[in-house]
Amino acid sequence: MVLREPCVSGIVSRMRTRRKTRDARTHGISWVLIIILVSLCVVGYGGYRGVLALFDSWTDDLPDVNDADAFQLAEKTTILANDGSTVLAELYLENREPITIDKVSQYVLNGTVATEDERFYQHKGVDLQGIARAVAVNLTGGQEGASTITQQFVRNTLLSSEMNDITVKRKVREMELAIQLEKIYGKDEILMMYLNTINYGDGCYGIQSAAQHYYSVDASDLTLAQAATLVGIPNSPTLYNPVQNPDNALQRRNLVLSRMLTNGYITQDEYNDAAAEDLDLDVEEPSSSDGIYKYPWFTSYVRDTLEQQYSTDVVFKGGLTVTTTIDPQMQEYAEEAVENEYNSGTMLDGQEIALTCVDPHTGFIKAMIGGRDYSEDQFNIATSSKGRQTGSSFKMFTLATAINQGIDPNKTFIDCNGPVTVSGATIYNFGHHNYGTLSIADMTACSSNTGYIRLVTGKGGVAPQSIIDMATSMGLSGATLKPYPSITLGTGEANTTEMASAYGTLAANGVHHEATGIVKVVDRNGNVLVDNTNGTDGKQVISGNVAYAVTQVLKGVVYKSNGTAHAAALPSGQVVAGKTGTTDYWRDLWWCGYTPQLSCSVWVGSRDNTLIQYSSTWAQDVWRHFMTDALSDYPIEDFKKYDPPAYSSKFAGSSSDKKSDDTKTAEEKAADDSSKDTTETQTPAATDNPGTDNSNTNTTPTPNPNPGNDQPSPTPNPGGGETPNPDPGGGGGGTEPGGGETPATP
Template sequence: MRQSVLSFFREISARAWDHAKPQVTSALQRLRRPTWRGVALSVAAIPALVVLYVLILIPFTPGIGDIRKAKIEQPAQIYSADGKLLAEFKPTNRVWVKLSDISPHVVDALISTEDHRFYEHHGIDFKRTAGAALHTFSGDRQGGSTITQQLARNLYPDDIGRAPTLTRKIKEAITAFKIEAIYTKGEILETYLNTVPFLYNAYGIEMAARTYFDKSADDLSVLESATLIGMLKGNSYYNPVINPERALDRRNIVLGQMVKYGRLSQAQFNSLKGKALRVDFERQTEPPGPAPHFAQQLKKWLIAWADAHDYNIYADGLVVRTTIDARLQTMATQALTFQGNQLQSIANAAWNARSACSGHKDVFDAFIRETPEYRSAKDSGMSDGDALKHLSADRGFMKTLCDSKTRVQAAFVAMDPRDGAIKAWVGSRDFAQDPYDHVSQARRQPGSTFKPFVYGAAFEQGAKPDDTFPDQAVEIPLAGGEIWRPSDEDAPSGRPITLRDGLAYSRNRITAQLMESVGPAKVARLARAMGVRDSHLDAVPSLALGTSPVTLKEMVSSYGTIANEGAYVAPMLVTRIEDRKGEVLAEFQPAHADRVMPAASAQTLLDVMRSVVNKGTGSAIRTRFGIRADVAGKTGTTQDNADGWFILMHPQLVAGAWIGFNDSRVTLRSDYWGQGAHSALPIVGDFFQRSLRSRLIDPRVKFAQEPPPGMFDTLRMKLRAWMQYLFTSSSKPETPAPAPRPKPRSAPAPAASAVENASPVAEASAPTDIEPPQIVSPAASQPPILPSPGEASAPAAANSEAPAFASTPAANPASTPASEP
C-alpha cells in the first residue's frame, strides 16, 4: 500500500514539473538579461513584501483593549465580613506610584540613558534603529529599542517574545506604535517605571527605591537614581549588592549621559562621580495580612472561580466579601501567639535549644540523616559515622536544625455552626516562618477529641448518659490473633462508670467498651457524616481513641454539627463577589443543612460534653477563664503528648485549637504541658473570653435543652447502677453486662505501627506516669513508622487522656485544672 502511494505522488510530481518547466526556464533567462522594468518591479516588491509581512503579524500582537487593561489592572481585594481589608492578590511585589511621585532625577537618568529622543518619536527611533543595525552588521551588536519598545516587551513577554529575530522586532514595533497611539508620553514613562523589574522580587521604581535605598521613589537623589537606572542594562551584572564595582562604573556612565544631553552640569558630574554607592539594602516582602493562611486557601478557590467565569484575579479588580470577622481573627491570633510563646520557652528548656539541642544525640542523628547536608557528605565519600560527626560538630548547622525541629506550632479555627461561616483562621504561629497551613493541610491524630463520635453513635442506638460500664481491664481481639488492651493512667477499679463521666474524664477503658458495643464501622460512618469528609478513617477498635489522622478544620466542622443539633453545614468562606464598580457578580448562600444525626441524640451528646467543661478535663474553661456561658467541649492528647487538642462549642461559635510540632517525633517532653488541657485549651479559652467580653458572641444564648428524665426514669437508673456496682464488686466479672450488647467483634487488624501503639493512656490533670500500650501478638513486633516533617503521624495509639476520677483522687491532688497557670 505504501509503495503504491509513493508511486502515485512521484507520477503527479513529474507531470507538474513537465507542465511548469517552460515557465521556469523563461524566468531564468530573463534574470540573466534583466530589464529596467524588471529591476524596478523587483525593488518595489521588497517593501511590499515587508508591508505584507507586517500586516500578517498585526493580529498576533496584543490588542488595544489589552493595552488599556494593562494600564488599569487592579488585583482582587479580599475583605472581612466587617469591612476590613484582609489581602490583595498581586501578581508581583509592586506598588504603583504616579509619575508626579517619582523623583525627576529618575526620569532624567532614564531618558538620557535609554532613549534621549523619547519626546520626538512615535514609538520607534528610526535613526537609532538604523545605527544599531549598522553596528550589529559590523560585529558590534547594539540595541536600538526605545522606552516604548521596552515597555511593550515588559508588558507582553509571551505575545512578543524575547528571541533575537526579525519577527520579534516587528511585533515589538507594532505594539510600540499602538502604545504611542493610546498613551501620552507621561503615561508611558509612568507605566514603564512601574513595571520594570529590579531583582529580589522588586518590581517598579518604588519597590526598587525601598529595596536598595530604604526610601520612597520621590526621595531618590541623582546618584541613587543613576544607580537604579544603570541596572536596567543588566540587573544581575550591575547588581549594587553583589557587584558594587560594576554598579559604580555603570552609575558614572549614566551620569555622563545626563551631562551629554544637558540634564546634569559638568561641575556636578565632577563632584558626584567619586562618591560611594551607599546602598541600604533590605528585601521587601509583602505584608502577610491579618489572615494569611485563610487568604491562601481562598486564593485557590478564587482562581478556579475566576477561570470558570472568564475573570483575572490579578487585573479585573474583583472585590471578595468573606465570612471572616476581623475582630475575632485578631483575638485568635493574639491568643495563639501568646500561648505559643509560652510553650516555646518550655520546649527550649526541654530540648536544650540554647545549646543546639545537645543531649539528644539519638533523635538528632535521625534528623541529621534527613538533611541535604548529610546526603552531600555521603555523596562526597564520607561514611555514616564520619558524616554525623562532621555535621554534629558544625554548631551553626546544629543550631539551625534544632531551631527548626523544636519550634512549637499551633493552629486555630472558628466557625458559626448555624451556617458554616468561617470566622477566624490561624494556620501557624508565624506565616513568614511557616506558611504550611495546620488548619486544613496538616493531618494529625485527634486523640480523645474523636471520642464524641463513639458516644454519639451509642446515643443514636438508644444508650443513655447514665448507662454504665465497669472500670475494668479490657481485652479486644483483633484479626491475626492480636489483642488490644487500652489503658488509663490508673489501675482498673471495678466500679461502674457512667457514659457521662466516661467522656467527661476521658476514660479510655470505658470508651473502648462502648466502641466494642457500637462497632467501628458505625463510628467511622457517623464521623464522616458529621464532617470528617476528606481524611481516611480506619474502621478498627482503636479509632475510638483517635488513631486516624484528620485536620483541625474537619474536627471543628464536625463539632459544629453537634452544636447545630445534628445538622451538618459545609464550611463557608465567601458571601459575595463584586466587580471594581461594586456591582455584584455572584452571591453565595450557606450550604443546605444535612441532617446526619437525630436532634435528640445530638442534644444528649452535647449535654454530656457540657460535663467536660463543668467538671472534667476541660474545667479550666470555667475555673481559669471564668466563662459562664452555655458551652461544651472536649480535650485531646495523643501518644507521648505529640499533639494537644481542644474544641469548644457555643450556640453561635465553635472553635478549636491544635498544638504540636511539624515533626511528631518532637514533643514538649512534659506530661503536664503536653496535654491538650494545658497546651491547646488556653488558646480557645483566651479567645472565648475575649469574644464574650466584647459581645461578639452573646453570653446569654443557650443550646436547646433536652427534656429532663422523669422521676421514675431517675430512680430506675440509680437502682440499676447500684445493683451493677453491688454485683460487680463481689464477682468482678471479666466482661461487663450493664445493657444488652453484641459480642466483641473481631475487627481487621490495623497497620503494624497502628497495632503496636493502639493502646492509649490517660490524659491527666496532673503529671502522671504513662502506662505503655499493651498488644499481645504472635508476630514479632516492629518499630512504628515515623512520619516525615510536616506530615501527620501514622495511625498509632492517639490518646493519652484520662485524668483522675472525681471519686478517685489523682496521684498529685495539688495539681488540678483549677490550679493551671
C-alpha cells in the first residue's frame, strides 16, 4: 500500500490538483442515503419528497471537503536550537505527530481494519452490509457500531463540533461527507488520515505519538501484541487505557487479535503467542509539564514571543517548527558560569543572576539566564518588562549622546568634585571622593557621579531627552525613562536582554539589530512565516565614528588604572569594553561588556530589592568566566577603527534650545545653579587618535593578573567610582538611585 501524502494537511494541500474537483452538489442526496433513510419513512410520493427536502436542509451547510482549512488538526509546535536538531520544547494540546503509511507497522494497519471496519476496502464510505449486521446484533441484545473508518474520520475532523450530537441529522451529515471524501481520496490515504488523528488516550493523538508514549518505540517497530493493544484503545480511550485500566486493555487487545485471526491477517500460532504476552508497557512520561525540555528561561521567552505574534491557539495547535538563535554550547557555558558564582560561597540564597549574550551583528540571542530557579515561578529577569535600575551602566547612553552631538571626551574637562545638589537631591561620588577636574573619558573610567550630573545640567550640556532618545534607538524600551538629570545615573529600568542589545550597537559600529530569539518559523505546510536567517534588520543609529569613539572611552573602564572593571579583562588578551553599574546600597550590580564578536550583560541582585551582600566584581566574574569560554573558538580581534567624529569647539547645543528663566521648571533652575560648577574647557580640533590625551583607552589590553579579586579597595583611590549616601534621608539627603560603584583594585 502506498500513501501519497504524509498527513491530512499535506493531502488537502494537493487536493485540488490530484483529482478533478467534485461537481457542484445539487439538492439531491446520494442514492445510498436515500435508500437507508427513505425506508424509515412512510412509503409514498409525498413522503419521499418530504424526506428529500428534509435531508437537503440538513446537508446544505456541510463543510467543503475541498477546503484545506476544514481538515486542519491540532499539531504540536516544535522549538529547536540553532543547530536545527536539539529539541527545546514541544508545545501542544493534543500530542500528535503525523506520519506516512510506510512508517506504520503492518500489524497496526491490519488490526485497525479488522477491528474497526473489516469491509473498509469494499465499501464507498458507508457500509450497508455493516449497517444491516449492526442492526441484527443490536436487536438480539449485542452491541456493534456501523460507522466506517471514513465516517469516524469525518466525525473527528470535519464534524468535530457535532461529535456529541446523537441525532439522525448528524448521522446523515456524517454519511454524506464520508461518501464525498471517498470520491476524492484513496483508501490508504483515508486509513492514514484516521491513524494520524484518532485519540489513543493519555493525550496521544495519532499512532506515532501513541507508540512512543506507551512503548517508547516508533509506530513502524510495534510488535503484534503491542499493535493490538494500541488498536484497541480508540473505541474507549479511558476504558481501554493500558496504564489506567490494564485488565480492560488486555481483554480488548485479545479481541483485536481474535478479529485479526478471523479476517485472515494472522495465523493461529501468531494469535496464541501474542495473546499469551503481558502488556509489557514502557511508558515514556513527558519530561516537562509545560512542554519545555531545555533552557527554560530562553525557551519560555520564545514561546511567549510566538504567542504575542500569533496566538496561543496557533502556537499550541498550529504545528509550527521554530528554529531559534540559542547556541547550546554557549548556553551551557552561561549556566556553568552562573552556577559557579552561586556555589562560590559568597552569595546568599535570595540573590540571583541574570545574563543575556547577543551576537551584535545579527541580534541573535546566544545565551540567556533569567534567575536562580525557573521551577519556582518562571519569572524571567532577563526579559521582564519590569526591569531593574541600571545604575551607572546607563552612563554609556549619556556618553554616546555627548560624542554624537560633538563633545570630545578626551578634551572636555568637567569638575568631578562633590557633592552636587539637583532638585533637593545631593549627589556624591564613591566615598565622597573629590576627583578634581577630569576629562569625560577619565570620569567615565572612574564613574564619577558628579561629573556626569554636571555634563547633563551644565550649559550646553547633554539634554536628558536626548539621552532617552539615544537609549531607545539602541534597544531600550523607554517606558521607565524620565527626562530628568538623574536619568544619567541609571534611575530608569532595563533588563539584561535590552542592555546586551544596546551595548551590541557599539560592537556593530553603530548599527542596531533588535535582539531576537527566533531564526525561522515554518508552518505545518512548509510555508516560511518568519525568516531571520541573516539577522534582524540593522539600523544605523549612530555613525561608526561615534561608536568607535564611545568604545575607546569604555575600554578605559577595564584597562585604565582608575577603571572600575579590571576583573572583566579576559585572560586571552581579547579586547573588552563596557561599563559597570551599581544602584543604591548595591541593590543592583551590572556589568555590560562587549567585544567585536559578542555583547553580554550580567545583572546580580535581589528580586525584592532588599539589600544584598556585596562584592564589586560578582557581575564581572560571571561575565569573564562565560566570555572566556564563549569566545574560545573565535579569533582575537580588535574593534574596527574609524576616524574621530567632527567635534565642536564647545559643548554642542545652541542658545535656541534654552528656555527663559520664567518658563523653566524648578528642577531646570536647580540644574542651572549646579552648572556653575561645570568647567567647559575644550581644546581645538581632535586628533586622529581619540584614545590619547589624558586617556589610555588605546592601551593594548593585558590579562588581569588577579581576576578573582572581588573585594573593593579598603580606601578608595582616585578614580574610585560611586557610593550611596551613608545616611539616606538625613542631613544632606540621599543620592539619586544609581548609587555607588567600587573601583577595581589596580
